[in-house]
Amino acid sequence: MSTTIERLAATWTRVAATRRETADTVTLTIESDQPFRPGQFDMLTALGVGECPVSHSGHPRIAGVHEHTIRRVGAVTNALTAIKPGDTVGIRGPYGRGWPMEDLVGSDIVVIAGGIGLAPLRPVILALESDPGSYGRAALLVGARTPEDIQFTSDLDRWNASSAMDVFVTVDRADETWVGSVGVVTRLLDPAAINPESIALLCGPEIMMRFAATDLLALGLDPDRIYVSLERNMECGIGLCGHCQLGPMFVCWQGPVVPWSVAADLMRVPEL
Amino acid sequence: MRDAALADHAFLVGFEEEHLEKLGACVAAQSMWRPGESILLRGGVADVCHLLVEGTVAIEIRSPGTAPQIIQTLQGGDVLGWSWLFEPHLWTFDARAVSDTSAITLDAALLRSAIEDDPVFGAQLLKRMTKAIVNRLKATRLQVLDVYNH
Numbered sequence: 001m002s003t004t005i006e007r008l009a010a011t012w013t014r015v016a017a018t019r020r021e022t023a024d025t026v027t028l029t030i031e032s033d034q035p036f037r038p039g040q041f042d043m044l045t046a047l048g049v050g051e052c053p054v055s056h057s058g059h060p061r062i063a064g065v066h067e068h069t070i071r072r073v074g075a076v077t078n079a080l081t082a083i084k085p086g087d088t089v090g091i092r093g094p095y096g097r098g099w100p101m102e103d104l105v106g107s108d109i110v111v112i113a114g115g116i117g118l119a120p121l122r123p124v125i126l127a128l129e130s131d132p133g134s135y136g137r138a139a140l141l142v143g144a145r146t147p148e149d150i151q152f153t154s155d156l157d158r159w160n161a162s163s164a165m166d167v168f169v170t171v172d173r174a175d176e177t178w179v180g181s182v183g184v185v186t187r188l189l190d191p192a193a194i195n196p197e198s199i200a201l202l203c204g205p206e207i208m209m210r211f212a213a214t215d216l217l218a219l220g221l222d223p224d225r226i227y228v229s230l231e232r233n234m235e236c237g238i239g240l241c242g243h244c245q246l247g248p249m250f251v252c253w254q255g256p257v258v259p260w261s262v263a264a265d266l267m268r269v270p271e272l
Numbered sequence: 273m274r275d276a277a278l279a280d281h282a283f284l285v286g287f288e289e290e291h292l293e294k295l296g297a298c299v300a301a302q303s304m305w306r307p308g309e310s311i312l313l314r315g316g317v318a319d320v321c322h323l324l325v326e327g328t329v330a331i332e333i334r335s336p337g338t339a340p341q342i343i344q345t346l347q348g349g350d351v352l353g354w355s356w357l358f359e360p361h362l363w364t365f366d367a368r369a370v371s372d373t374s375a376i377t378l379d380a381a382l383l384r385s386a387i388e389d390d391p392v393f394g395a396q397l398l399k400r401m402t403k404a405i406v407n408r409l410k411a412t413r414l415q416v417l418d419v420y421n422h
Contacts, residue, residue: 115420145420172415175339179370182330182342184414191347205419
């Protein structure tokens, strides 16, 4: 069993490739043999700048590489998104509880992603894509700010062409050249015709998840079968420092994925 | 007369038979638009209410020198237009068909008369209109929060 110090030590590893997803978002492909579960995150370090939590966005069953998709929002993510192939990054993890993959087997699944929230859900969808016979009908509902902010567009095209998945995309604002949907992601629930027995996986801004969960409950979904991925200020990743505390919970190891039955009350407390 | 297409429309699910008949008497046309065709123009007289059956419609706002901005898109099952309910009965936004679109078009003057003549029918119809308006308001509030930009 590893010591606390060992669990907090980063490994320096090579970035094999980078891929620009949107103007402010980049996916790093990092050499690593460490297995992970969809929904878990790593702490990534940009040398001399700092460390931040980043969810896995790659295929959970492809050994040897990890993918991490990073949106540029501050000093550390500025540095990480500027990394070039061949550079090194610090990596430690994986941390946290991921999506309930075992419970998805045999179930209809609705995945609701907002903005960069599609990244932590991508490993789930890639797993479904690899083994469609093990799951029921899947619906992916994606919301983005503008058409230019939609992440993983080539994946979305491929998933949309697949018979195992229905993909719906909407944006908050667009000009007349956009022929898709404009409006909030919850507006996609009607055309997606959700089965009330489905398991729902939600990731995105908390306000979006709250509205989406409320609408899913109204459609008859069980609050124990709606899962959300919470985002807090993860620092240590192993439940020691308390920076990510949300009420009685340390999000870094008791989350980030929790059922709505647990998250709902916590997300109502303004002080948290 | 009862209109089968009306009874099947998502906006009217559960609407009572006698009220469907009353609404059927307000049907002015079965409308169709090709992609890019204008459906409503801001400032125009709001003399109809469209119950969208199929297709996608963009609600837009235009200002001189800038490209039209889409505020929201509507689909089959949605209601297009509520300015006919409130004076001065003028459209406040533009609407354009994004794809091949069809709708049941109701005559606004007949609708307003039917609402005045039969308060029970009026209350049932306005309850549904209000729910649609509230849902649209809720969605718009979320949109203006610009939640994906934080």
